Amino acid sequence: MSSRQLYQTHNPHPKDIDMSFLTRASHHDTAALRSSQRPHRTVDPVAALSRALFGDGEHYLRHLQIRDVLAALGDLPGTGQTQTTQARSSYTLLERAIDALGGSARAIAVDDLESYALFDWSAALAPRLLVLLSGHLKLSIAAIENLGDGSAFQQDCLRDLDTGRTAGVTLITELGHGTDAIHLETTATWQPEQRCFRLDSPTPSSVKFMPNLAAEVPRCVVVLARLIVDGADEGVWPFLMRLRTAAGGLAAGVDVKALSDNGFGLWMDNAMTRFHGALLPESALLSGDTAGFDAMGRFHCELTTRQRFARAMSPLSAARLGVAGAAVSAARAGLGLAIGYGHHRRVGPDGASMISHDHVAGQFAHAMSDVWAMTCLVNAVRAHCARDDIDSREVALWSILTKPVASYTAWTVTTMCRHRCAAQGILRANYLTDYVTACEGILTAEGETWATLGAAGRAVRRAGIPGLIHTGEQPRAWWYRLFVERECALAQAPNSARHPDRSAIDLATAVTTRSAVDALWTAASDTNSPAVQRILYDLAALYGLRQVREHADWYDAHGLLGRDRAARLHRELWSRTAAVEYRLPILARSFALPEDLPAPIAGDTTARWIEFAGWQDTLSSADTSRTENEATTEDPPVRPDSPAPRTEASHD
Structure with missing residues (x-):
């Protein structure tokens, strides 16, 4: 079942959301789209431009639906909150967004239309949600689904990630290795007697650097590490682990240190992460059917080192x-x-x-x-x-x-x-x-x-x-x-x-x-x-x-x-x-932004700021705002000297 079907079947109206906003904001857009699809009618240029941006018919309507759900989440730019506080709010937004879109992050992750529309509209309407989407949908859920083998451990992690109450993130970059991930130094050493892996940060430059892990919320993470078997380097592979418990506590053998605030106000709980003997089960290796260990604990894989790396990074x-x-x-x-x-x-x-x-x-x-x-x-x-x-x-x-x-x-x-x-x-x-x-x-x-x-x-x-x-x-x-x-x-x-x-x-x-x-x-x-x-x-x-x-x-x-x-x-x-x-x-x-976006510059800016101050009853409306007809027009020329559009399409 697609995420859209899940949305309609299990949650036709997002919980705890004022759906009147959805009706108000999308009525004009939806009507314009449907009007433009009627045969033998003049095509509305705004609707036609929007279709060029978002796709025809159902694609566009689905974009509008996701737009309105995210707008109704009310992730308004705040004032007076620390980056740490805002980062924690991101995790609440993730859970609420998944619930509002049907309750299944796995369904969203496998649906390209829905997942990409969620990325796009989050950037415009809920930026604090956006910062979690890559790690959760694509780098955790999709990685487990596509690179794993369906083991009980992997399925348990997927169930926790599905609702968003457990957050997913991937640990790739290191203190000494950013873009050059093929040279990662974190090691996952195979322990044949216990049939598990020991995860270590053997050098200062191997410390995982920047992935957002500081907030004490449940985490199932994918760690890229160098597989070591009998002293041999078997290349970089992805490993699944429960890094933080349901209560937010760290797994044994893991240290996390929150990094300083970034200079751009980015609401992320960036951290340094060090491993020192963290033990992972055999099924933590996301190798699918391309590699594995036999009954004697010997490693088997037909892929070259470069092919293994390409697969891990896919x-x-x-x-x-x-x-x-x-x-x-x-x-x-x-x-x-x-x-x-x-x-x-x-x-x-x-x-x-x-x-x-x-x-x-x-x-x-x-x-x-x-x-x-x-x-x-x-x-x-x-x-x-x-x-x-x-x-x-x-x-x-x-x-x-x-x-x-x-x-x-x-x-x-x-x-x-x-x-x-x-x-x-x-x-x-x-x-x-x-x-x-x-x-x-x-x-x-x-x-x-x-x-x-x-x-x-x-x-x-x-x-x-x-x-x-x-x-x-x-x-x-x-x-x-x-x-x-x-x-x-x-x-x-x-x-x-x-x-x-x-x-x-x-x-x-x-x-x-x-x-x-x-x-x-x-x-x-x-x-x-x-x-x-x-x-x-x-x-x-x-x-x-x-x-x-x-x-x-x-x-x-x-x-x-x-x-x-x-x-x-x-x-x-x-x-x-x-x-x-x-x-x-x-x-x-044609960008289809909600009509009642609460940004002061989205409407009568003066009136909105006067209302913000609570002074609308003490100042004359004539002094604080212009009429709507004066402020905006349906399609005015930008400048008096702007030429009218050409009457014929031209290919130069």
Whole structure:
């Protein structure tokens, strides 16, 4: 039974949640979607854009359902709480979210649509829940299900993890080893007489560093350690253990030390973890049918050391794609809030809207092209990697290509939105700082982001340039041909002796950005609305042209740009930017944020802050707020000089 069926059968109405919020928030979106699906009717552009983001029909409705359940959890950005207190609240949110979505974390974990939608909407509406999802759903539950052998011990752990009352996390990174997990030093030494493993941290650099374990809540964890049998190193394997009891106490042979607060306010109970003789049962080894011990206690495995490592790390691919989409979702939410605020924020003696100023509108338009490109990339990669005919190596490659670029792009967008909203943007009540914080955490996970991207570039150099299946019609624009030429040149160039890491990163980035254009162009080609198609083509062109400008020195050095093309680049960038500026309002609405999001900048900001202070009865409403008609309009031009959208779809 799918998680959706579980939701409908066992819990049609989430417990302890005011479901009137769900009805209010989703009525307009659901009606617009259904209206757009009726034959021979004009397609609502907002609904068509939302379908391009979230999928058709049932996919979109399921997104809305998860959105509303998470919004109703009420995980509002707080004030005056320590990071430790907030981290503990995350575990309560995990249990409540699982209960509201049907009561089975295992069902959610195996349902790609539901689990990825949960990642995405958590980033926008419940960021403190997001920090636990990778460890719980993908790196613990999915790891046990996919790598285990169904033993009684493993099934007991899965039952505890299923409700969320026991939290799952994976311990990979060490004090001396972050991204280079193949060199982990933690040891799991086989004890043939007792038929168990002894888990140890033999060196200072082998201490597990950063996984969130400080809070005293029940834990079933997966530990990556080096298997030692009769003194021989058998490679890195995953081991399952109950690290904290039902009362939160530590297992024997385990020490945990809470780390200092991080500088970005990230609500995680990060810790250092040391093992000294912790004993694990034989069934703790998550080897499936690929390895095991015979009756004499001898180890048997046909996999090479590298194959064992790849298998142990395989759950990371889905986790990376989960957080990549979550980071982009945070960027969508931040941009949607910032655009709305830019419309009703009045500045200057003439009371012009903030967004009517070209430096604000231009940055929002560029960010919009980034967000759409990354959304379509993540969607395409997730769909591609879910195919049965795609092997695990390609899945792993796409995950390390996508996650660094998507999360870094999302961080730049959320940070820009925070800056444009100035004093409002720095207050947690307006969500933007939490979005930046979530992106900081995603960027930091696993270690240094660009080291991962460098590994991806080296893999591309060995295996060749990958392509997303069914990417549709590719753009025929001159700037796209430059993309392809640069990508091929970087792939064919001999590895740089002076800058091997930089050249690998450049190649990986070129592959990812070109794939993002392919995915966005395909989304445009697939829509049944000519008006929406024009908007998406503009977004794809704006993103692509900006990438050409970013690497203009490379193109110029290789004789591919020239004076005429540089002038054309400038003209087309202006034209596409202006076209996207004009459509910023409906693009922001297509993100499907709840209509009553409690952030002050999501509505009449002045009135909401006056209400917060309790001064609404002592100040005239005329002095504290503008009317709703004055503050927002249905689809206004962003600037007086913004051109009307073109009347014909253009492929350049």
